Amino acid sequence: MSSALVWFRRDLRSFDHAALYHALRRFGRVHCVFVFDTEILDALPSRSDRRVEFIWRSVQELDAALDALSRRAGGSGSGLIVRHGRADELIPALAAQLGVEAVLSNRDYEPAAIARDRRVAERLAEARIGFEDFKDQVIFERDEILTQGGQPYSVFTPYRNAWLKKLDGFYVQAYPVERYAAQLAPKAAGERVPGLEELGFVPTNLAGLRMPTGMNGGRALFADFAGRIGRYREARDFPAVKGVSYLSTHLRFGTVSVRELAAFAWADGGAGAQSWLGELVWRDFYHMILWHHPRVVTGSFRPEYDRIAWDAAPELFAAWCEGRTGYPLVDAAMRQLDATGYMHNRLRMIVASFLTKDLGVDWRRGERHFADHLLDYDLAANNGGWQWAASTGCDAQPYFRIFNPVTQSLRFDPEGRFVRRYLPELARVPDKYVHAPWKMGAADQTAAGVRIGRDYPVPVVDHATARERTLARFAVARD
Numbered sequence: 001m002s003s004a005l006v007w008f009r010r011d012l013r014s015f016d017h018a019a020l021y022h023a024l025r026r027f028g029r030v031h032c033v034f035v036f037d038t039e040i041l042d043a044l045p046s047r048s049d050r051r052v053e054f055i056w057r058s059v060q061e062l063d064a065a066l067d068a069l070s071r072r073a074g075g076s077g078s079g080l081i082v083r084h085g086r087a088d089e090l091i092p093a094l095a096a097q098l099g100v101e102a103v104l105s106n107r108d109y110e111p112a113a114i115a116r117d118r119r120v121a122e123r124l125a126e127a128r129i130g131f132e133d134f135k136d137q138v139i140f141e142r143d144e145i146l147t148q149g150g151q152p153y154s155v156f157t158p159y160r161n162a163w164l165k166k167l168d169g170f171y172v173q174a175y176p177v178e179r180y181a182a183q184l185a186p187k188a189a190g191e192r193v194p195g196l197e198e199l200g201f202v203p204t205n206l207a208g209l210r211m212p213t214g215m216n217g218g219r220a221l222f223a224d225f226a227g228r229i230g231r232y233r234e235a236r237d238f239p240a241v242k243g244v245s246y247l248s249t250h251l252r253f254g255t256v257s258v259r260e261l262a263a264f265a266w267a268d269g270g271a272g273a274q275s276w277l278g279e280l281v282w283r284d285f286y287h288m289i290l291w292h293h294p295r296v297v298t299g300s301f302r303p304e305y306d307r308i309a310w311d312a313a314p315e316l317f318a319a320w321c322e323g324r325t326g327y328p329l330v331d332a333a334m335r336q337l338d339a340t341g342y343m344h345n346r347l348r349m350i351v352a353s354f355l356t357k358d359l360g361v362d363w364r365r366g367e368r369h370f371a372d373h374l375l376d377y378d379l380a381a382n383n384g385g386w387q388w389a390a391s392t393g394c395d396a397q398p399y400f401r402i403f404n405p406v407t408q409s410l411r412f413d414p415e416g417r418f419v420r421r422y423l424p425e426l427a428r429v430p431d432k433y434v435h436a437p438w439k440m441g442a443a444d445q446t447a448a449g450v451r452i453g454r455d456y457p458v459p460v461v462d463h464a465t466a467r468e469r470t471l472a473r474f475a476v477a478r479d
């Protein structure tokens with residue numbers, strides 16, 4: 001009987017799964033594996049990492065879901081083979097041990113993942129085992145959306161227009177995995193998902209956060225958002241309002257299907273759904289940019305901006321990381337990130353602008369901090385967002401447009417609800433001062449129970465002065 005091995009990575013679901021579908025349809029017996037890759041895990045800065053726990057919980061659910069899928073199809077049960085070690089060594093070894101003809105996986109677009117998959121493919125070829133990968137985590141990939149001149153887009157709006165023009169039912173059609181589930185191979189006796197501690201990690205506060213894991217968590221969040229999607233365009237920019245989908249982590253780890261989400265928004269057709277569909281287009285856009293221009297991982301998309309003389313400013317960078325810049329909305333956002341691993345999208349733009357344009361710190365340092373802390377960290381989107389805010393990327397915010405942190409706070413958190421949630425020391429500060437508490441006099445500070453400079457910091461920089469320095473900084477780089 002022909003057999004194959006499906007290698008799960010950032011696609012932790014048992015439905016609408018490209019590689020699993022193709023394997024089940026073509027092979028008589030299909031094994032499934034997930035590797036807790038030490039090449040990735042060993043590089044993490046902490047043994048308490050919410051992403052590892054999210055993956056671990058989602059892998060447990062996937063293991064049970066594959067077993068149930070097999071039994072519903074009349075099989076004797078199945079599940080995940082779970083390994084811990086270097087994937088580029090374990091996958092070829094497991095494939096040889098199982099005697100499979102091919103390993104199938106869904107495609108990854110990050111340079112390190114591409115290099116890893118190349119190593120795996122080479123080792124498999126030595127054993128005369130095939131390796132195939134499939135598009136699954138995006139709607140359109142690589143060269144599927146090009147300019148009329150056959151070149152990749154570098155400006156978002158025409159890319160979005162071409163993306164929407166090409167979209168039809170075929171590209172969002174689900175893969176009918178369940179139809180072929182009888183081919184799922186039984187799991188060997190003794191196979192189990194190792195405990196979190198066995199992987200060298202400890203539990204986090206993930207269970208206490210409003211971030212359900214796995215496929216069931218993704219379904220629950222999607223069902224909740226489906227009832228609110230009509231208000232998305234109006235509510236999306238206000239961090240104290242339940243306006244966004246909260247699906248980014250599930251998209252990152254593939255516990256939801258991007259095809260299902262895009263199909264829903266496309267079929268809805270309303271203003272809110274179309275606005276949200278545009279965010280999925282941005283996601284594809286940044287993955288396309290990363291694939292065509294892997295240099296953006298370490299360098300500016302616009303190379304001339306690699307000449308910018310950024311400030312080292314270790315004390316200012318530390319103040320930004322720890323949420324003590326003296327600008328309430330910036331500090332609240334950074335404290336949200338530290339406490340939850342999540343940050344509202346509008347706030348990501350504001351804090352990135354503040355770091356690069358107010359503090360004059362290299363965007364790469366901020367990008368790295370987000371990479372270490374974001375639960376939904378995705379290299380393509382994170383890099384693209386940071387370069388957009390820093391004005392070094394493709395179709396980026398013009399360098400002379402600099403967010404004023406006080407104005408942004410007044411506009412998007414007018415009552416200070418979000419600020420007060422994460423800055424309890426400002427809980428009693430009146431609305432008129434909560435966005436700029438240093439403007440309070442001594443009497444108002446006493447009444448609010450906070451002393452600026454002692455209980456909450458004075459601003460680490462003056463925004464107007466910092467703005468002029470940024471304009472000069474970019475002017476020199478552009479000469």
